[in-house]
Amino acid sequence: MTMIRLVNIRKSFGSQHVLTGVNLEIPDQAIYVIVGGSGVGKSCLLKHLIGLMHPDNGQVWVDDVEITALRRRALNRVRNRFGMLFQGGALFDSMSVYDNVAFPLREKTDKNESEIREKVHERLAQVGLAGVDNKFPSELSGGMRKRAALARALISDPEILLFDEPTTGLDPIRVNAIHQLILDLHKLLRFTAVIVSHEIPEVFSLATHIAMLHQGVIIESGSPADIQASNNPVVQQFISGRIEGPIDVR
Amino acid sequence: MLSFVRWCGHLALNTLHETGRMGIFLGTVLLDIFVPPLQAKQLLRRISFIGTRSLLLIIFTGAFMGMVVALQGYVALRRFGGEEALGPLVGLSLIREIGPVVSALMITARAGSALTAELGIMRITEQIDALEVMALNPIKYLVVPIFLASLITFPLLNGVFVTVGIYGGYMVGVELLGGSSGAYFTQMSSAAGSDDIWMSVYKSLAFGAIVAWVSCFKGFYAGHGAEGVSQATTQAVVMCSVLILVWDYFIGSVLLL
Numbered sequence: 286m287t288m289i290r291l292v293n294i295r296k297s298f299g300s301q302h303v304l305t306g307v308n309l310e311i312p313d314q315a316i317y318v319i320v321g322g323s324g325v326g327k328s329c330l331l332k333h334l335i336g337l338m339h340p341d342n343g344q345v346w347v348d349d350v351e352i353t354a355l356r357r358r359a360l361n362r363v364r365n366r367f368g369m370l371f372q373g374g375a376l377f378d379s380m381s382v383y384d385n386v387a388f389p390l391r392e393k394t395d396k397n398e399s400e401i402r403e404k405v406h407e408r409l410a411q412v413g414l415a416g417v418d419n420k421f422p423s424e425l426s427g428g429m430r431k432r433a434a435l436a437r438a439l440i441s442d443p444e445i446l447l448f449d450e451p452t453t454g455l456d457p458i459r460v461n462a463i464h465q466l467i468l469d470l471h472k473l474l475r476f477t478a479v480i481v482s483h484e485i486p487e488v489f490s491l492a493t494h495i496a497m498l499h500q501g502v503i504i505e506s507g508s509p510a511d512i513q514a515s516n517n518p519v520v521q522q523f524i525s526g527r528i529e530g531p532i533d534v535r
Numbered sequence: 536m537l538s539f540v541r542w543c544g545h546l547a548l549n550t551l552h553e554t555g556r557m558g559i560f561l562g563t564v565l566l567d568i569f570v571p572p573l574q575a576k577q578l579l580r581r582i583s584f585i586g587t588r589s590l591l592l593i594i595f596t597g598a599f600m601g602m603v604v605a606l607q608g609y610v611a612l613r614r615f616g617g618e619e620a621l622g623p624l625v626g627l628s629l630i631r632e633i634g635p636v637v638s639a640l641m642i643t644a645r646a647g648s649a650l651t652a653e654l655g656i657m658r659i660t661e662q663i664d665a666l667e668v669m670a671l672n673p674i675k676y677l678v679v680p681i682f683l684a685s686l687i688t689f690p691l692l693n694g695v696f697v698t699v700g701i702y703g704g705y706m707v708g709v710e711l712l713g714g715s716s717g718a719y720f721t722q723m724s725s726a727a728g729s730d731d732i733w734m735s736v737y738k739s740l741a742f743g744a745i746v747a748w749v750s751c752f753k754g755f756y757a758g759h760g761a762e763g764v765s766q767a768t769t770q771a772v773v774m775c776s777v778l779i780l781v782w783d784y785f786i787g788s789v790l791l792l
Contacts, residue, residue: 367668
C-alpha cells in the first residue's frame with residue numbers, strides 16, 4: 286500500500302529550477318532513502334511532503350489526501366500523522382531536553398504531567414538518552430542533539446517520520462549508531478520512514494527502498510540491490526564517489 | 536538612464552511586495568489574537584522580557600529626559616520671567632511627546648532588536664518549521680504573546696517614564712535652580728488634562744503595536760545565516776524608529792487638530 290505519492294512536483298526559486306517533475310511512490314512502513322548530491326533539492330523535496338513548502342506545480346498525496354491545496358486546519362490534521370527530524374535537530378534552545386521532548390504532548394494533548402513524564406522517559410531511554418532531562422541543547426554533542434530531536438519526533442507516535450540528513454556532521458561510528466537506532470525503532474514502532482541522506486554506502490544496509498534525485502528528477506529508484514546494480518552512469522558515479530563522470534563536481 | 540528607470544521600478548515593486556507581506560502578517564496576527572487558547576505562560580514571559588527588564592532603562596532615561604527639559608526650559612523661561620510655567624512645560628512635553636516617543640525608542644533598542652534576533656535565529660535553525668511540523672501555529676505561539684505583551688507594557692512603561700521625568704524635572708527646576716515647588720505641580724495639574732494623558736496612552740499603544748509588528752515580521756522572515764539575522768535586526772530597529780516618529784506626527788495631527 287502506498288503511503289505517500291508525489292506526482293510531477295515542480296519547484297523553482299527565481300530562475301533556479303530545483304525540482305522539475307518529481308514522481309515518487311513511498312510504500313507504507315518502508316524505510317525510503319532519497320539520495321543525491323549536495324544542493325540537488327533533497328531537503329526541499331522532503332519539506333514538500335509535510336507542506337512546509339508548496340510546489341509550483343504537481344500533487345502530494347498522503348494516503349488518500351492531496352495536501353498541496355489544504356488550508357491550515359486540514360493540513361494540521363495531516364501533519365499530526367508526521368514527525369520530522371531536522372538537519373540541525375531544531376530543538377528549542379530555551380528549553381531543556383525534557384521540556385523539548387514533552388513539548389508536543391503538553392501543547393497538543395490533555396495528558397497529565399505524570400503520563401507525559403512516563404512517555405518522555407520511555408522515548409529518551411529508547412534513543413539512549415536516559416538521565417539528560419535537565420541539560421539544554423547547547424550542552425549536548427551533535428549526536429546527542431540528533432537523538433534528543435528523534436525522541437521529540439517520536440513522542441506523538443507518528444505514522445510517518447521524515448529525516449533530513451540525520452547523520453550529517455557525525456563521525457562514522459555515530460553515523461552507524463544513528464542508523465542502527467532508526468532500524469531498531471522502525472522494527473519497534475513500524476512507522477514509514479523517509480530519509481534524505483548522502484551517506485553512501487551506509488544507507489544500503491538501512492533502506493528498504495532508495496531513490497536518487499538528480500537535476501530535479503528521480504533518475505533511479507528501487508531496492509538497495511537494484512540501485513547498486515544500476516547501469517545508470519550518474520548513479521554509478523554517485524555510489525562509487527568518482528570525480529570523473531556525468532555529475533559535474535565543479 | 537534605462538538602468539536607473541529599471542532600478543526605480545524594481546525598488547517600487549519590492550517595496551510594494553514587502554508592504555503587502557507585512558500587511559498580511561499583521562492581519563494574521565490580529566486574527567490569531569482571538570483564536571483560543573491564550574498562551575498565558577508565553578504572554579507572562581514576554582511581559583517580563585519587554586516590560587520588567589526594560590524598567591531600569593526607562594527609569595534612567597526618563598529621569599534624565601525630565602532633567603534636560605527642565606534645565607533648558609528654565610533657562611528659556613527665565614529670559615521673559617515665565618519660570619512659573621516650568622511645571623506645565625515639563626509635564627505637557629513629557630506626557631504628550633517625549634514620554635511615548637523616547638520610551639518606545641528605548642524599548643525598541645533593548646527589546647525590539649532582541650526579539651527580532653530571537654525569532655530570526657529560530658527561523659534559521661528551523662525551530663519555527665519544527666512548530667509547523669508539530670501542527671502548531673507559530674504566529675499564535677510566538678508572535679501573538681509578543682504583540683499582546685507590547686500593548687500591555689508600552690503604556691505602563693510610558694507612565695513610569697513620564698512620572699520619573701516629572702520628578703527629574705522637579706529636582707532640577709525646583710531643588711537645583713530654585714524654582715517654586717508649589718507652582719511646579721499646581722501649574723502642571725491645571726495645564727495638563729485627561730485629554731493629554733489619553734493622547735499619551737494612544738501613542739504608546741500605537742508604538743507598542745508598531746514595534747511588535749515590525750520586530751516580529753523581520754525576525755519571522757529573516758534571511759539565511761548569521762548575516763540574514765543581523766540584517767533583519769538592523770532593519771527592524773531602523774524601521775521601528777522611523778515609523779514611531781512618523782506615526783507620532785500623524786497621531787498628534789489627528790488628536791490636536
